[in-house]
Amino acid sequence: MRAVMLAISTDTRRSDCNLIVFMSSGGGKKSRKGRKHQQSSGPSGVQEGMDRDDRSSNATREGPSLSTSVSPGPSSGLDVSSSSKEAIVPSETARQKKSHPKLVSTSPLSEEVSKLSLTNVSIPSRPDKGGKEGKPTTVTVNCWDFSVQPKVLYMYRAEVNKVSRINDKDAVKCEIRMSPKDKRDLISHITQKLPKMIVYDGGHDIYSLERLPGITTDPVKKEKDNLTKQNMSSGGGKKSRKGRKHQQSSGPSLSTSVSPGPSSGLDVSSSSKEAIVPSETARQKKSHPKLVSTSPLSEEVSKLSLTNVSIPSRPDKGGKEGKPTTVTVNCWDFFVQPKVLYMYRAEVNKVSRINDKDAVKCEIRMSPKDKRDLISHITQKLPKMIVYDGGHDIYSLERLPGVTTDPVKKEVSISDPLGRGNLLLEYQIMEVKKVSTDDVYEYVRNPKATSLNIPQESIRLLDCILKTVSKQSFVSLGRAALFQEEPIKVVSEKLFSIHKGFISSVRPQWKVRVNLDMTCKAFFVSGNLADVMYEKYGDNMVKYSKEMAFDLRRIRVETDKFYKSDNGSVYSRRFTVHGISSSPADKLMIDELKQSVAEYFKEHHHIVLKYPYLPCVKVDQKRDVYIPMELLNILPYQSPNASKADVASEVIRCAAVRPAERFRELQNFVNNMFKSHPLIKQFSLSIQPKPAEIKARVIQPPTADFGRSGVRPLKAGSFNSPGFHDPAGKERELMWAILSVPPNKLAQGNAQKAIAELLKAAKRFGVRLSPCPIVSHCPKRELNRKFEEFSKQGCAFLLLILYDEQCYSEIKRLSDLQMGIRTQCVRSRTLSKPNVFPNLLLKLNGKLGGVNWRIPGLIKSSEELIMVFGADVTHPAPTQIQQIRKSVAAVIGSVSPDLMRYAVVVRQQATTEKGNKATREIIDDMRLTVKELLQLYLRNTNGRFPTRMIFYRDGVSEGQFENVLVEELAAIQRACADIRPGVEPAITYIVVQKRHHIRLKPFDSRARNVEPGTVVDTDITHPREFDFYLCSQEGIQGTSKPAHYHVLYDDSNWTSDALQMFTYYLCYGYMRCCR
CATH class of the missing domain: 3.30.420.10 (Ribonuclease H-like superfamily/Ribonuclease H)
Known part of the structure; x- marks a missing residue:
């Protein structure tokens, strides 16, 4: 495609117009617009006033696409020659002012161009330090400073020429027709066969830190015949689009950095956060490291190290202000014999069930969480002196035989927890590192240790040891806490129970101590599904099928053992709840068999349902597979489906234990922690019988300035405000409105009460509010329209009485993000509580720009x-x-x-x-x-x-x-x-x-x-x-x-x-x- 650009300049001292034409050429397919430009190209000059016939005649000429120019007038500073931009000939005026190279020739332009070189080109420098006219301002530009560690990479270009499918029978290759785009997409599979330290641009170019073997500057044909049908497809196997994108963009991890500002007190280099340079003020006051270099930032980054980061030390021996006192803290001194353990990482790749008849393996689909839970069965096959963290990490006192730093694939057979024969686990395990129990003690003894180099691996190891020796009578959930099996409270109407647990962690303080604390967590109620739902809905559960389906969404259940294997043994299965039937088991029909679910279970499983009038549970997302509720059991320790507010209020209520009771529970846990476990003797574990008692101070509260009410000392913890220092509405009365959401029969009475009480409180604190606010109500869907009305009427704020608390988030979204209007929400049930309106006014005065008090x-x-x-x-x-x-x-x-x-x-x-x-x-x-x-x-x-x-x-x-x-x-x-x-x-x-x-x-x-x-x-x-x-x-x-x-x-x-x-x-x- 040929393109034409016209640059027209007019000299104010002359009437003639200077016209410069730049032309460039290219090949390939041309659009109509491109062909039109192609016809208008040619070597001849362009004259001002050229008519349409002249232009058409010039358009018929073919020739090289060299740029031509009309000589400039006396005030023009440049002659431009050659589309290759190899020469700039300044005008006479320009040559008199600046010492640019003088290029004069009588030869044709095409010959002159070939003689010029890049050294003749001179671009003028800035004549001063920049302009000064105009009002100064600051803008943000969408550019970020960026640097990268100097590296030299080899660039390769790859192209897929041919794609064939290999016939499994006779190994005959059959060529597949593919578009150029599909062939280009397959290059990502080629990069997977190359060394790991490569960068792929998603097209044809590949960059490598090392020279690829067998590849030179000449094209080399290679063949990759091991692409499976799965990764030849557009989906790339089971990878999502996002996954493929990350796969293609994999490459070497080059360190990058953001260059610091000119007077910033902190110089930052490298994405690994390896350096801090304090400001000039800081350098005068503290001996932070000073990093100064004239080398480029990318070079400086490579020289920096973690030791440049400095966290300030305590400036003294601690504070002295306040009343001295003594407190008890929930930390116990802890001792362990120094040991070095080998850390291993295990991962289950495949789970298969072995057929009892012909010993054929049948793979079982499992979620990553279920596979991770099976690692505990693998640890039982390992030597006894190991510690398992509940995830993927295993610690052993002795090196495991046959396991190296490279992943080793192994197989182990375990009994199926559901009772269906044996499972074959195919897993890989590798040695990661050595971890010492003494590292954390060395950290405490080291006078140069900081929070940036805490031995986290050693702390994790000690946490695992503590958890292992104390979990005998508790349920271990993940790495953090141990929970009691029996709940301390069951909230049947909300379908969740609360379990008490204990959290232990090793803390490197002035000594190495164990921090123990109580915790409470809510789980979905476990037990027989029919019994659990009966507690909430009673006998009429069929009427509430939709409500029950909502309550049971994504809940995992396990059947009774009524399935029969080939050898006659019975086993159970696990499912996810996908719905509840609207008909009971004795009326829910199976169309293919022309019988009800109750009849099916009686005939095929010899089970006579006790409650055939209860609905059934759908256990398959795509097919209509139903199981009676009484044959299902809810698995324990699942997240509840109740609202977060309901769960949080109950958990807080159960966790609100007074200090004396809390510490008594913790002391009982400590006393029972080291009863009988082989690791106690092996590591010589010991813990102080009593928690630490430490020194503390109580700082006296400040005084507060309440404006006209004077300066008063404040009571520690809580106080009463006699008035506001700067009440809102000093200059004029504030217009406001009351809105009830959604409409309610009590709305009118509550609104009038709110007006009277809020005006009374406003008068007390000196806030001037209009005595005649706008009173209205609306449903949730009309909030946007109402807010626009109030905004146009000049309301300073809106007081919203909520009869449906689910409206709160929508109200704040509209007011804060969309309309920009101040709002104060209050629940309808809290209007009758004492001091509710003075407390509302504390919030309103701050929102309206006032100041309640000063310190x-x-x-x-x-x-x-x-x-x-x-x-x-x-x-x-x-x-x-x-x-x-x-x-x-x-x-x-x-x-x-x-x-x-x-x-x-x-x-x-x-x-x-x-x-x-x-x-x-x-x-x-x-x-x-x-x-x-x-x-x-x-x-x-x-x-x-x-x-x-x-x-x-x-x-x-x-x-x-x-x-x-x-x-x-x-x-x-x-x-x-x-x-x-x-x-x-x-x-x-x-x-x-x-x-x-x-x-x-x-x-x-x-x-x-x-x-x-x-x-x-x-x-x-x-x-x-x-x-x-x-x-x-x-x-x-x-x-x-x-x-x-x-x-x-x-x-x-x-x-x-x-x-x-x-x-x-x-x-x-x-x-x-x-x-």
């Missing part, structure tokens, strides 16, 4: 500006539709100097490199998010930049410290540099961990819970790093759970007392309640 103790100096951030990532629960599993990141930041007003940025996370099955904890757009919050802060502080930034990060485990320290902290520092280059505020980055199992009990037996403000920074903390436990809330029920604060970065020189008091005081700035 003067947070700010020590008016010259110092502190900005506080908080961040967390919410991960979705596992779903069958993996495509919608996206995590959501939320970051809040203070936007006022008094730290009482906050703004929030919420963003959806991107998927990870592992796909949707794994979620990403690192916040993707941290740099952009922090920039947005900083800009809001600057608007409210007249452009004054914060001198300190404190970042509280939730949801990060110890294994993710390195990733967070490198990626997110760097993003924060770059965001500061983007907004104000050269300004480097002191940054403190703190990880807040709540999902731990540390519990504190007051030493005084008369006390119910530890006091609010209790802080612990010794004994159970890291022996050298800056971390502490703080219990800031009042324990209303159960046992108080302290938050664990771990400082990962600090160039503010915080002392233990200062940071602990600031964190505790900050908790009192929570505006939604006085607790």
Whole structure:
């Protein structure tokens, strides 16, 4: 195809027009448009004012497609010659101004072009440092800095010429006709036969780190005759499209990095997170490693190591502020003899049943979970002195014979748990590494050990040993907890039961200790299916077939033993519930046999049903296969199908155990842990009989400024607000509305009561609300229309009375994401509770821009500006539709100097490199998010930049410290540099961990819970790093759970007392309640 581009320039000093024509040619199939351009090509010049006949005559000429030009006017700076862009001839004016190479020739243009070389080309440099005119602004561009470790790869080009199918009988090859696209898709199968360290572009090109044997620069014909029919198909076997995509893109793991910003205090290199360079401010205060190099970033990456990452040590010997006290912690000193164990990894590949008659193997389809559960049977065939973690890992005191570091395929025969003869397990096992029980003790003794090099494998081994010796009277579910077989509570109407369990984990604190805690978990009710459903629905179960089908969705059941094998023995089978019949067993007909289900079981299985009037269970998704309910049993320990709210409320109620009772249960578990097990003697296991008693302090609560009501000292844990510091509606009355969702007969009366009570509370706190709000009601489907009406009427907020709590998520989606209108929801049943409207007003005043109270103790100096951030990532629960599993990141930041007003940025996370099955904890757009919050802060502080930034990060485990320290902290520092280059505020980055199992009990037996403000920074903390436990809330029920604060970065020189008091005081700035 030939293309024509016209460039027209007009000289303002002359009337003539300069016309430049560029032409290029190409072959192949041409569209109509392409053919039209082809006809218009030619070597002749183009003249201005050419008429249609002249153009058509020129179009008939054929010739080489060289670019031609009309000589420019005196003000034109360039002569352009040759479509190959090999020469630029400047105009006379340009030659007088700049020393470009002078190329003058009287020879024809085609001859001149051939004489020019690339060295003659000169592109002008920027004449200055860039423009200055116009209003400065900042934009975000969709480009990310990127670098890669220097590597030289060999590029190969592959093409499938012919595809044949081999006849199984006579081995004759029969050619298959395929389109070029289908042939190209088969190249991915060729790459599987090549070395692993290759990169495939999905087309014809293959890149390899090593030279492929037998391949030169000349085309080499090869033949791959072992492609099966399965992987020759478009589906590629059982791989999904996504799976094939990942398969094709496999290749060497080259390290990549993001280049740091110009004044960012943290230089980050390599995706392996191997280096941190502190800011200039940090270097002046602390001896962090300094990494300076003039070499390219990609070269610098290869030189960095994990030792460059530094977590700050504790600045002192711990805090001193507060009342000294003693608490009991649920940790026991633990001792084990040093041993080195061999770690193996096992995986079941295939499960077969052996036919008793002819010994023929018949493969059984099993889920990955069921195959993993069979590994416990494999461990029973191994030597006795092994430890199994409940997953894929096995630890042995002696090296297993015949097992090496390469996967070894083995077979073992076990008895079928369902009673149907024997099963043949085909599995592979390999040696992974050696693990020592003493590594964790060495870690505690090492003065240079940090949270970045915790011996996780050694801790996992000790956890497995503890679980193995203590699970004799418990049920082991996975790696974490041991549960009692009998439930502590059965909620029949919701079809779930609650089981009590115990969690144990080895913790490297100042000593090696075992952290033990109680836990409660809900499971679907187990037992005979007919009995279970009778407890909820009674005798009239046929009427509730749809409800029962919903309750039993995806539940696994096991039949009684009425199936007969070839040798006459009976066995059971397992199924998944796919529905409930609308007819009872004595009326549900089998069309092929012209008999009912009840008659079928009587004739074929000699079973007379006790309850033929009950419905049957559909156990096949595609076919109508039904089994009577009384012959099915629900398998234990399955996830409940009840609503999350119902399950959570019951679990919390059962888990809310007072400290004295909790520690008594834990002590009984410890006493029974080491009764009789061969591993106890083998490892010389011992545990202290009593939990650790440690020193703690109780920090006094701060004072609060309530505006006109004055400054008052606050009561620890909870207090009452006499008034608001800055009530909303100072300038004018706020218009508002009440909406009942959905319509209800009590809506009118409840709305009038809500108006009276809310206006009464607003008058008390000084919030000016309109005495005549809009009162309305609507069904859920009309919420969008109602919200638009209220928005047009200028309502400051909506008070929604909910008669159906399932509307809540839709209301918040419309208000927060779509309409941008403030809402406050309240359940209809809570309207009669005391203090409900004063508590609602606490939330409303903050949403409307007011300030309920101030904490003067947070700010020590008016010259110092502190900005506080908080961040967390919410991960979705596992779903069958993996495509919608996206995590959501939320970051809040203070936007006022008094730290009482906050703004929030919420963003959806991107998927990870592992796909949707794994979620990403690192916040993707941290740099952009922090920039947005900083800009809001600057608007409210007249452009004054914060001198300190404190970042509280939730949801990060110890294994993710390195990733967070490198990626997110760097993003924060770059965001500061983007907004104000050269300004480097002191940054403190703190990880807040709540999902731990540390519990504190007051030493005084008369006390119910530890006091609010209790802080612990010794004994159970890291022996050298800056971390502490703080219990800031009042324990209303159960046992108080302290938050664990771990400082990962600090160039503010915080002392233990200062940071602990600031964190505790900050908790009192929570505006939604006085607790």
